[in-house]
Amino acid sequence: MNTLQLSIYAMALGLCAFTGLLAWRASFRNRYFLVFMTLLVLMLGCDWLMHHPSTPLKNLWLVILMASALLVGPCALLLANSVGNADLHINWRSHAVLVIAAWLLLTPLATSIHFGTEFVNAAAPVTKAYAFFIHTGMSLTVGLFLLQTLWVLRTCYALLQRRNVQNKWLFSELADPGLNLLRILVLAIVINAVVSIAKVLYCALLDGVYMPINIVISGIHLLMAIFLASSYISLVVGAQGKAEAIRQTLFKPEAHPTTQSDTTASKNFEPSSNSNNKTTAELTGKQQALLKQIKAAMDVEHLYKKPSLSLRDLCDHLNESPHNISQVINESDLGNFYDMVNSRRVALASQLLQQNPQRTVLDIAFDCGFNSKSSFNSVFKRYTGVTPSQYRA
Template sequence: MVKTISLIGFIQAIFGILIFVSKRPKHLSFTIITFWLFIIAISLGTKLLPFDTVEYLKFGVFPILFSHGPLLYLYVNSLVNENFKLNWKHLLHTLPIFIIGIQRSLGNQVSMNSSPDLSENPNYIYNNIYYALLIISVVTYWILSIQLILKHRKSIPYFFSNYTAKNTLNWLILLIVVFLFLIVIELFISYIEKLMNTKFTELSSIHINLTIFTFMLVFFGIKQTAIYKKQKISLSDSVKTKNTQAALNERQEKDLNKEIIQYLKTKKPYTNPDYSLQMMVEDLNVPRYKISHVINASQKKNFFKFINEFRVKEVKEKLADPLYKHYTLLGIALECGFNSKTSFNRIFKEETGVTPSHYKKSLQL
């Protein structure tokens, strides 16, 4: 049974590696997740090897488990930080792997095929210490990763016109919560087994957890693409933004504001639910920091609110147009660039003070 579960997880990991290696366009996040799946494949693959063969590998799989926390943290960074690059300082994250691996090799305490459960190898105090350090490492890195995601979410209204599964990273938070839940269950079972001096099952919970985790990582990771495409303000842009008032005089600011509004009215790019600040930058061929300044200063609002005001106006126009009288409210909302019924109802009420259905009824009076 253990080998069957490990085989399923191993195949999933290899399948994911092949997909991410061939995925285009290339992005750093794909490289990190590919390496992550490779580490998982090693961890699960050892259960498929003959025990005698595994015994020669004294380093052990257990130290490799310390890589999951750092890999998640680096993966999240590659998604939410446009300017993120891997460098030599990131190798510091691997120190626990090598230190513990060397100690275990010299001490010959646990083979690669051994389980890291607290209920096993009770005579070796190092095993309990390592297991506690593993839990601390995973929880710490994953809390830091959630903080990165939450910080990123605060910047979404300045760069995007809709909240989507791609830019909110809800799936990644779900993945973290599920995995932490599985760890808690594993600890609870290990504690009860040790307390009762028995073993409920021969199954290795760490391999079950990795198999479930691998499935979710591949399933959701395939759908995730790069969030930012040269959108976030770089250091040079930040300096320019501080001096935008000097770079743009009052006349230039008014002219650019008119150009933006005219562009939105004539082209209606906001009907694209994925419309972003970068798309506006590319269409107008105007530096990002200038457009951001005009929207924030002249319109007194962020990009999200600015664009959705145009969408609400478009909805109101279509509701008053006889050509759209057979359309449902949701159908009109989707035509105007909203990506869900929930966000449409909320934004429409914020802008008009009434719900879309109430507004539609008022037109029929």
């Protein structure tokens, strides 16, 4: 058991160091990932020390473990907010009050710390009344932890919605490493809550059967670290760098000066809805000229056929800034970048499906700019209500 757990701990530590180095060198604000990974490794280490038979100060490791678990949520919010480039208004004072209150409730447990290798000090056992006081404090801490988890998940959901909206402005496909990272982050918060509560319950009720349980918990922590690390690496390196640079340019705080609350931010994020779209006559002369260039690139040059087309590609093609092009698209009848591209892809696909019954659906999908049959089916059904095969039948 010890060798296996030490190996898991070493792997998690290596992941933390590698992804932490990437986070520190990243050009955008994801250094919170280093803190988040460090917290995971710290909790894993405390878990190992707490359950190792010959390790003293059991209650100390339990206090540190519970105190660290309360920091995972706020740290996850910092990371999610920076990944989404959403600058969502978060009431940090309320989060701080909740964390401090939970830490104070751990004070009775902290007073029971001793150098023995068991949770209970056999040499100087506490009274039943004080033991009840300790367990009550731990239970209330768990309650506050659950409240914090629900609060954080609600805010992360708003951030997920914002990221989805941003992607429709930037990409012709909604697959996005940053969105995957946010989803896995939400999953990590849920797993952290379940595992942390399980640890407290096992310490209180099942201290004698820790061996297989502890290995499972360590493995879950490692898997969580692996998924988070792989998603983060996909976001930081490769072709995503340029896309994230554009995202920061378009969605930096100055572009959205209005402060929004946690609950209403996701609903009010889009700066221009269909009802606010301008007609061609309402656009300035420069904007009308740029709109003609964009439509020519789509309808004459058929740029939409390029797989994984992004706003960055259109900017390079027209030699224009992302801000100007995004503004014209979103203030015109084009809607947003995602709809502008995919509505044309679907229109072309509809024609090809009817005119070329001998060709396969996959061949037509590739001709229209889709990367896979699954994405083609999903987008086609979204715009027409039926799958390509049903449309052809």
